[in-house]
Amino acid sequence: MARRGHSAWLPLVAVLLFAAAAATTEGCCSGKLPPGRSFQRCTSLPVLGASLYWTYHPRNGTADVAFRAPQSSGGWVAWGINGNQSAGMVGAGVFIASQDGAGAGAVAVLTTVLESYRPSLTNGSLKFDVPVPPAAEYVDGAYTIYATVALPMNSTVQNTVWQAGPGSTGAIRKHATSGQNMQSVQKLDFLAGETIGASNSTTP
Numbered sequence: 001m002a003r004r005g006h007s008a009w010l011p012l013v014a015v016l017l018f019a020a021a022a023a024t025t026e027g028c029c030s031g032k033l034p035p036g037r038s039f040q041r042c043t044s045l046p047v048l049g050a051s052l053y054w055t056y057h058p059r060n061g062t063a064d065v066a067f068r069a070p071q072s073s074g075g076w077v078a079w080g081i082n083g084n085q086s087a088g089m090v091g092a093g094v095f096i097a098s099q100d101g102a103g104a105g106a107v108a109v110l111t112t113v114l115e116s117y118r119p120s121l122t123n124g125s126l127k128f129d130v131p132v133p134p135a136a137e138y139v140d141g142a143y144t145i146y147a148t149v150a151l152p153m154n155s156t157v158q159n160t161v162w163q164a165g166p167g168s169t170g171a172i173r174k175h176a177t178s179g180q181n182m183q184s185v186q187k188l189d190f191l192a193g194e195t196i197g198a199s200n201s202t203t204p
């Protein structure tokens with residue numbers, strides 16, 4: 001009796017395991033990260049073909065992030081956080097990856113606060129802590145930016161921004177101001193892993 005009861009559970013367990021596996025890959029990104037780079041969570045961002053991988057550390061309020069986006073070798077990509085609970089570009093602290101001209105695939109990262117819609121792009125510190133120097137790579141037509149950030153105000157919900165545009169290190173040019181380039185804002189819950197509405201959403 002006990003044996004029969006036990007075996008009856010096996011198909012259910014198998015179904016549950018399958019469901020759990022599906023749940024962890026759902027909404028996750030294609031594309032492998034290099035050895036030594038692994039993250040607990042991943043989401044496909046709604047525009048610009050971008051993906052975000054991250055691990056949130058509740059003990060110290062930091063998040064390790066990998067931002068990946070396709071781009072030609074003549075362009076740059078960026079990811080960042082607008083730490084004052086305001087959405088959008090102005091006021092955001094961002095990491096911009098671009099080809100630095102020092103050889104094929106050599107990528108530099110600029111760390112800058114976007115002061116206005118015509119930012120100075122001064123390489124400097126952000127208004128939130130960046131405890132580990134950022135890094136980036138360009139492989140197979142996509143940049144990946146690796147950054148560690150102390151989430152502003154130790155809040156797990158942040159307004160994130162990302163972007164792609166033309167130009168190389170020292171000659172970053174303006175991104176397009178239409179279509180997907182105007183929709184690359186998203187409120188992200190680093191703890192729950194949920195995205196909370198998109199910039200172009202008409203509902204609050």
Ligand SMILES: *[C@@H]1O[C@H](CO)[C@@H](O)[C@H](O)[C@H]1NC(C)=O
Pocket residue numbers: 057059060062131
């Ligand atoms: C934050 O915590 C994580 C996990 O414990 C640790 O790996 C990381 O070094 C810590 N970062 C800082 C800046 O203390």
Ligand SMILES: *[C@@H]1O[C@H](CO)[C@@H](O)[C@H](O)[C@H]1NC(C)=O
Pocket residue numbers: 058059060061154
């Ligand atoms: C950030 O918040 C977490 C969770 O509430 C808390 O445990 C941690 O001590 C806080 N860290 C900092 C640096 O304030």
Ligand SMILES: *[C@@H]1O[C@H](CO)[C@@H](O)[C@H](O)[C@H]1NC(C)=O
Pocket residue numbers: 082083084091127128152153
């Ligand atoms: C938020 O805005 C205030 C006032 O402008 C500024 O002092 C502070 O550094 C900002 N914080 C972040 C994380 O951007």
Ligand SMILES: *[C@@H]1O[C@H](CO)[C@@H](O)[C@H](O)[C@H]1NC(C)=O
Pocket residue numbers: 108109110111123124169170
């Ligand atoms: C910005 O400054 C950091 C730290 O000095 C440096 O590693 C990085 O290459 C600089 N980025 C650019 C684009 O010059």
